[in-house]
Amino acid sequence: MSNRWNHFLSEVTNQIRSKEAKKFVASELEFHLKEVKKEWIGKGLSEAEAEEKAVSQMGSPSKLGHELNKLHKPRIDWWLISLLAITMALSFLPLITLGDELSDGYIVMKAIHVLLGVMIAAAMMFIDYRKFENKGWVFYSIGVLLLFLLLTIPNAIINGVPYFMIGPFQIESHYALPFLFLGWASFFNNSKIRLWQHFLLVALPLLLFMAVPNLAVSFIYIAMVFVMMWWSTISRKAATIITITSIVGVAAFSTFAWFTVKEYQLARILGFLNPEKYPDNWGYMYLQLKERLASAGWFGSAVKSEALPFEHTDYAFLNLTYHYGYLFAIGLFVILSMFAARIVMISTKISSRFGNLLLVGGVTLFLVQFIYNVGMMIGLLPLTSMSLPFISYGFIPMIFNAFIMGVVLSVYRRKDFILNRSA
Structure with missing residues (x-):
């Protein structure tokens, strides 16, 4: 030269x-x-x-x-950042509505969670997502290892969810999802992976999630993988085979589980299907949710009621609807929906296949939590431990969703770094 x-x-x-x-x-x-x-x-x-x-x-x-x-020049998506700022500010409301039910310590902890979430999102935005493209096996292995450790080392259980400690950090099955998310984006961008390998790669984490067990995270994982698969360049024939085989497998497992279900598990199902028949036990929470929604009104209820369990966590959407009314709930629903709409809009401007897979996987992870949480609050889905993104109190939900948005911001930041090579 x-x-x-x-x-x-x-x-x-x-x-x-x-x-x-x-x-x-x-x-x-x-x-x-x-x-x-x-x-x-x-x-x-x-x-x-x-x-x-x-x-x-x-x-x-x-x-x-x-x-x-x-x-x-690198781009910053101010629309997505504005949505993050609005929802993180609104996330304090479920704690404020409880008043004396919770100490000021929860407000302080929430502020720390928000600060850490902002730091995670910012850090991921400045990291070049393309560096992850060829490291799928590394991320996948870390995710599987975390699940394996949950099954093998001594652990404690909170609300039915097992965890183990690494220093000050409480590690549970949610922590495996970001690594598996990055791993699958890489796998679906790799045409060399064969059909039987996809089967094994899907099945191993799923079996570990179910063995932990954490059905909510298992559901999120399944939705993420299958949406990414149908969006990827994997052949439609292979995607159809994997989907049909999986549906048959789930149906067979569900049939077997139905005949081996324990009495309390059956009662929980019946409580969801017919809560009026079990008002004092398994149907109690469903009736309470229905009553809260009915008394909320357009501008919230003026009646001070006894706090329900998890009102600041899994039931945050119901809590805010009851105190601030249907109009506020509709506004919150629209704001959270705008996250998904914005990510879809960004995907139309991205030419990178790997970047698009990250966007598709990210919006799926977000939407599954959002739709399921709202669905169970209005009685359409069974109650489980599913947080409302950014609004529910908790370290893991905040960090997890901040990570997702950070990846989206990273992809958007580099949307104009386009390769125009024909060879």
Whole structure:
């Protein structure tokens, strides 16, 4: 490479502020210069003459650098950041409505959760998501290892969910989802993985989730994998085979589970299907939810009622509906729906297949939590431990959803780093 060539590249990249964009532009320019040089050599020019022609064709390096700086500078999605700021502010309301039921310590802890969530989202935004593309096996292995540790090392149980401690951190099955999310985005972007390998890769974490057990996380995992699969470049035939086989497997497992179900488990199912018949036990919570919704009104209930369990966590949507009314609930529903709408809009602007898989997986993880939580609050779905994204109190839900949005922001930030190579 001649000094003229190096000087040209240096002058162009000096106009670009972002270090990340600088490397990208330098790589692209060098590629295009080599292509033009080959054309001139093919026309009979010497290598030195071809290099001179290639550089001259590019025009003014200063002007070109200025244009490329505007075109390829990293982007910040202020719409998504605004939604994050609004929902994180609203997330304090479930605690405020409980008043003296909770100490000020919960407010302080919530503030810490929000601060950590902001830090996680910001950190993920500045990390180049493309670095994860070839590390699927690493992320997948970490996710599986966490689940395996939950089954093998001594652990405690809170509300039926097992966990173990790593220093001050309480590790439970939710922690495996972000790693499996990144792993599957990489796998579905890899055409070399065969059908039988997909079966094994899907089945292993699912069996571990069910053995832990955590049905809510199992459901989120299944939805994420299958939506990403149908969005990926995997053949429709393979996707159909995996889907049908999985449906048959779930049906067979459900049939077997029905005949082996324990009495209290059956009572919980019947309590959901017919709560009026079990008003003093398994149907009690469903009746309480129905009563709260009926008395909320458009602007909230003026009657102070006894707090229900988990009003600041899993039942946060019901809590806010009861205290602030249907209009507030509709507004909150719209705000949370805008997260999904925004991610879908971003996906239409992304040419990276891996980036699109991350967006599809991310919006699925978000929507499953959101739709299921609202669905169980209005009596359409059985009650389980499913948080309302960003609104429910808890360290894990906040960090998990902040991580998802951070990945989305990372993809958006680099949406203009587009490879235009034809070879």
